[in-house]
Amino acid sequence: MAVSITPHSLKGQVCVPPSKSMAHRAIICASLARGRSTITNIEYSQDIKATIAAMKALGTMIFEYDDYLEIDGTTTFLKNQCEINCFESGSTLRFMVPISLVCEANVHFIGEGRLGKRPLDVYYDIFEKQGISYLYRENVLDLYVRGRLRGGVFEIPGNVSSQFISGLLFALPLMDEDSIIKITSPLESKGYIDLTLQMLNQYGIQVINHDYQELIIPGFQHYVAHDYRVEADFSQAAFYLVAGALGNDVVLTDLNLDSFQGDKEAIDILERMNAHLITKETGHQMISSNLKATIIDGSQCPDIIPVIALACALSQGTTRIEHIARLRIKECDRLKATVEVINQLGGHAQELEDAMVIEGVERLKGGYVSSYNDHRMAMMEAIASTVCEEAVVIDEEKCVKKSYPSFWQHFQMLGGLMNECELGK
Ligand SMILES: O=C(O)C1=C[C@@H](OP(=O)(O)O)[C@@H](O)[C@H](O)C1
Numbered sequence: 001m002a003v004s005i006t007p008h009s010l011k012g013q014v015c016v017p018p019s020k021s022m023a024h025r026a027i028i029c030a031s032l033a034r035g036r037s038t039i040t041n042i043e044y045s046q047d048i049k050a051t052i053a054a055m056k057a058l059g060t061m062i063f064e065y066d067d068y069l070e071i072d073g074t075t076t077f078l079k080n081q082c083e084i085n086c087f088e089s090g091s092t093l094r095f096m097v098p099i100s101l102v103c104e105a106n107v108h109f110i111g112e113g114r115l116g117k118r119p120l121d122v123y124y125d126i127f128e129k130q131g132i133s134y135l136y137r138e139n140v141l142d143l144y145v146r147g148r149l150r151g152g153v154f155e156i157p158g159n160v161s162s163q164f165i166s167g168l169l170f171a172l173p174l175m176d177e178d179s180i181i182k183i184t185s186p187l188e189s190k191g192y193i194d195l196t197l198q199m200l201n202q203y204g205i206q207v208i209n210h211d212y213q214e215l216i217i218p219g220f221q222h223y224v225a226h227d228y229r230v231e232a233d234f235s236q237a238a239f240y241l242v243a244g245a246l247g248n249d250v251v252l253t254d255l256n257l258d259s260f261q262g263d264k265e266a267i268d269i270l271e272r273m274n275a276h277l278i279t280k281e282t283g284h285q286m287i288s289s290n291l292k293a294t295i296i297d298g299s300q301c302p303d304i305i306p307v308i309a310l311a312c313a314l315s316q317g318t319t320r321i322e323h324i325a326r327l328r329i330k331e332c333d334r335l336k337a338t339v340e341v342i343n344q345l346g347g348h349a350q351e352l353e354d355a356m357v358i359e360g361v362e363r364l365k366g367g368y369v370s371s372y373n374d375h376r377m378a379m380m381e382a383i384a385s386t387v388c389e390e391a392v393v394i395d396e397e398k399c400v401k402k403s404y405p406s407f408w409q410h411f412q413m414l415g416g417l418m419n420e421c422e423l424g425k
């Protein structure tokens, strides 16, 4: 299926959905703690469902209610022979691999879409060094892992995915030995390491951070049960912040401006482009009348780049978004896809190996674009439709369920005009 969106500006108030990154982390930490934790403000996106099911598969008791979870954790995994379906969630996969090896385990990881093509070599290197057996197929996620992780020294590149470092940070405190993670190349997506450290700290785990070059993790630690409310997601807020910067009248509620989320950078970037975040009694709103081009370093906030690029496509001058090669290893090649979409809608963008260059235009035309089955592309295209001259048709729009299942409902509530359609008609 597909949707056809008639250009119409958005107006109203939207409650930003809970952070997927924070929810993954809270569910994992609570699941590893002895005792009961309640996690509130849960949205059951496909990725979060995958992490819940993964922790249950290992033996944690998780009780699911409308918008909260009660979790009775464990570290003595009873069901250490199990299957974990990560669907398309890179976070679930890269967090669960080391966690599943805390006890002697025999786990089969499966998944969908592009997940089997996203890198895992960092873990394969560790398996080789530690004698952990593994078997996998190329390009599809079908991975068998058998063995037990030991603490020690881990040399991990900082520029492939921060999720490997987070995954190890969850597992290593439970080892019998102390560990050091040495980060061997400049750390990208650093904000996500901060989120992991912040969550670990809340659940009673200590990690010593030597300037993100060495992380020292004492062994023999215990997670302590803790109640937690998941804060709003800045990667999702970015869609509405950009919508505001493009002239829509959208107020965002529940934003925590003191958040550690790296995607909060959306605000700084848009302000550098001549937009302003205003605080109202009801929430926050981004406003602008005249966006200007800038230079953007995307290395710390990869998930917001597609929608930020949309703002650049409609700003005055030439923008360069740099250090974004890792966009190519997400749910689709987001660097290529973003450039293609901007051009198909009538803008001017150019793809470079590690960057994109966007020449601002006054308005976008519209037309058919693919979602590439990637939630962040589909949502960026929906926001683009609000400022196009003609309808925007997006295929496989249901892919938003990966991170934000209520996106289309919220979009329509704000005045978005869409109809389901079949392609070719
Ligand atoms: O740790 C996390 O919650 C995430 C880390 C980032 O991945 P990389 O570190 O691979 O860039 C980000 O893109 C992903 O959506 C969520």
Ligand SMILES: C=C(OP(=O)(O)O)C(=O)O
Pocket: 047, 088, 089, 090, 091, 092, 303, 330, 331, 376, 403
């Ligand atoms: C890339 C993403 O998530 P993950 O890496 O967890 O699949 C995302 O949400 O954009």
